[in-house]
Amino acid sequence: MSKEDLHKTNKYLETKVKKLQKLYVFNLIVILLLVFLITYKFWINDKVFYKKITTNQITVKDQQGRDRILISSDITKSQSRIRKDSLSGVLILDEDGNDRVVLGASPFIKTNQNSIIKRASKGPYGIVFNDENGVEKGGMGYYSDKGLSALGLDGVSGEGIVMFVPKEDLNGQKVGILINDPQKGGQLFYLGANTNGDKFLNIDTPGQGRFSVIQDSMFNNKVVKYNFKDGSQQIVLKDE
DSSP states (O other), X not given: OOHHHHHHHHHHHHHHXXXXXXXXXHHHHHHHHHHHHHXXXXXXXXXXXXXXXXXXXXXXXXXXXXXXXEEEEEEOOOSSXXXXXXXXXXXXXXXXXXXXXXXXXXXXXXXETTEEEEOOSSOOEEEEEEOTTSXXXXXXXXXXXXXXXXXXXXXXXXXXXXXXXXXXXXXXXXXXXXXXXXXXXXXEEEEEEETTSOEEXXXXXXXXXXXXXXXXXXXXEEEEEEETTTOOEEEEEEOO
């Protein structure tokens, strides 16, 4: 390439760079202008922002005027809610007035369409979700009066899956996962550990028996078969 060609190439590149610089500045101005217009639109749209709001209850209604979301330390009164028991936190209602989601303290539980029972004196604090009839189908929380953290998923017959971690122990157990038949009821599986240091894996056939794998705190292992009908048990496998 000759010096003349090199000079032409440099001039061409310089011209391109200048055009790109101008385009960059133009695009930057356009972007800043758009940001300003969007910000200005929100600013003049009669929106008020508060650093702090103090009130007893916040109620969000739908277009038909029905209460759908309630936030309060004592949710008792609502024009749309079917249940009249008290709870504390955030409550989401469906269009029929059924409790669907609770975030906060929910001491009462709806176990079927006509039964509401008290399950704890304090709390539990956590989250609960219900079906279209307002019947509890699952949740997780902490029971202050029991010192218990728990997570549960419910089926037609009641609790289907339960995971629990007590502060100290729960009926001799210090941690556990319980799986029940969600339609027929009855335990199917249990995985846990007791306060003696024993670990369990139980596989149940409701009304028939159990196949259990056990390891104690001294690392001794055994497999035991239990017969629920006659109360007998058989050690299938054991460390020598």
